[in-house]
Amino acid sequence: MPQAERREHILDGILQESIRETQKMKFAVKAWSKSGRARVGLLQLSSTSSSFAQGGPPAKEIEIETPALLLTTRKGLPAFISPDHLSSLPNPDSRLLQFSPMHFMEGPNSKTISAIGGVHQLLGLHEYGFVAVPRDSILSLPECNSSNKNGASFETPCGRFLVKPVEYMKMISSMKPDLWVSLADEVHASVTTKRNKASVDRTIKWLDDCISLKSTDGALFGSIVGGCSIEERQRCTQEVAKRNVSGFYIGGFGLGDSVDERATLLHAVTDLLPKEKPRHVCGLGLPEEVLQGIAAGIDLFDSTYIYHLTLGGFALVFPLDGKCKHVSDPGVSAMASDGTKINLKATIYRKDASRIVDGCICYTCQNHTKAYINHLLNVHEMLAHILLEIHNTHHYLSFFGVIREAITEGRFEELRQNFIEKRRDHLLAASLSACELETPVRA
Numbered sequence: 001m002p003q004a005e006r007r008e009h010i011l012d013g014i015l016q017e018s019i020r021e022t023q024k025m026k027f028a029v030k031a032w033s034k035s036g037r038a039r040v041g042l043l044q045l046s047s048t049s050s051s052f053a054q055g056g057p058p059a060k061e062i063e064i065e066t067p068a069l070l071l072t073t074r075k076g077l078p079a080f081i082s083p084d085h086l087s088s089l090p091n092p093d094s095r096l097l098q099f100s101p102m103h104f105m106e107g108p109n110s111k112t113i114s115a116i117g118g119v120h121q122l123l124g125l126h127e128y129g130f131v132a133v134p135r136d137s138i139l140s141l142p143e144c145n146s147s148n149k150n151g152a153s154f155e156t157p158c159g160r161f162l163v164k165p166v167e168y169m170k171m172i173s174s175m176k177p178d179l180w181v182s183l184a185d186e187v188h189a190s191v192t193t194k195r196n197k198a199s200v201d202r203t204i205k206w207l208d209d210c211i212s213l214k215s216t217d218g219a220l221f222g223s224i225v226g227g228c229s230i231e232e233r234q235r236c237t238q239e240v241a242k243r244n245v246s247g248f249y250i251g252g253f254g255l256g257d258s259v260d261e262r263a264t265l266l267h268a269v270t271d272l273l274p275k276e277k278p279r280h281v282c283g284l285g286l287p288e289e290v291l292q293g294i295a296a297g298i299d300l301f302d303s304t305y306i307y308h309l310t311l312g313g314f315a316l317v318f319p320l321d322g323k324c325k326h327v328s329d330p331g332v333s334a335m336a337s338d339g340t341k342i343n344l345k346a347t348i349y350r351k352d353a354s355r356i357v358d359g360c361i362c363y364t365c366q367n368h369t370k371a372y373i374n375h376l377l378n379v380h381e382m383l384a385h386i387l388l389e390i391h392n393t394h395h396y397l398s399f400f401g402v403i404r405e406a407i408t409e410g411r412f413e414e415l416r417q418n419f420i421e422k423r424r425d426h427l428l429a430a431s432l433s434a435c436e437l438e439t440p441v442r443a
Helices: 003-022 110-116 119-123 165-175 193-213 230-241 259-270 287-295 304-311 330-336 363-367 370-378 382-408 412-438
Strands: 025-032 039-047 060-066 068-072 096-099 129-132 152-156 159-163 179-181 219-224 247-250 279-281 300-302 314-316 341-343
Touching: 025 382, 039 382, 060 068, 068 304, 068 382, 110 119, 110 165, 129 165, 165 193, 193 219, 193 230, 219 230, 230 247, 230 259, 259 287, 287 382, 287 412, 304 314, 304 382, 314 382, 363 382, 370 382, 382 412
Parallel strands: 068 096, 068 300, 096 129, 129 179, 179 219, 219 247, 247 279, 279 300
Antiparallel strands: 025 039, 039 060, 152 159, 314 341
């Protein structure tokens, strides 16, 4: 079949696939910010387990308000939170779990996972929604120098793998996620113009390949790349939007790109996307980056930021619209806090009998003190990371709730500006305080 005829044949079948997918996923915008880009939406997932006829779990219905945080996992579960503690997190905000199919390269093979009934059955989490994304910024990192026209290369704990569309689709079909992202050639910001253009061409071709090979009921999110080139970002966006996919995955961020130019790149993409479909981004983790993404019209974010915080012994403490407050003196801030998070390994917390955040209702803050977590960290006890991840996840999910409320009430731009200004002022004060501590006393 000639290339042009083949592409036309693929596009003809996409609309029918899209209609079937919308039965599994629905999305509607409920409110817009004054700027017209930030929005509150409702993402609805519904599916019937393939094993229901054999006594398996019944159909599930999940409704998530956006902007929302997808909990990043390692092989399907948050790194330090066991299944019995998932229910202690805000519900239903915590019911979207993101994983990379590459996590299972060293575990059960695709046939075994398929025979079990997919990732929901494998993990026993039937009431949760699973989102499959090739890259996760923890265990599955894109290696663009080793990618080629046949497939995308990834660095994983069990080695470097070149994943072709047909192999990727076998993984997706066996795992049966609720949402899944097409294979993309994500490149570092420093690549040449020629290499960046090639990444867009490959990503579009692989999207067509994924559609033609599709044999799963999950909703497809088309990948958008283009590095730091506005023209390539727009070209990729326009091509992916033609495919009538259920949503969009905006990749390539957090790979050497500048924060200053990110807003322009995000707007160049979201301005061309249909408003009735959700947008998911990878690589924006800091609170100010999340606010930047939401201001550009992004709906879904990953939570690798929480994992890295927890691994380093940090706890989130920034105020949630005045509802939760952490108070510390300037000396403590300079040594152990940047106004957003505190380092609970610091000796200043060794005898601190207070909670991480006064007013926080998470399991950790309701039952344990900074001194106890400081002790656990210093004796290398895993419970420290469990307690920290519970708090950090709860705090960040609450942050998204405050953002949604601010958008609905027309206060988003005010909230964003206040957060950025307070963060800037705190960093300046901490910097000056640190300089004073380092300045020798003169006679």
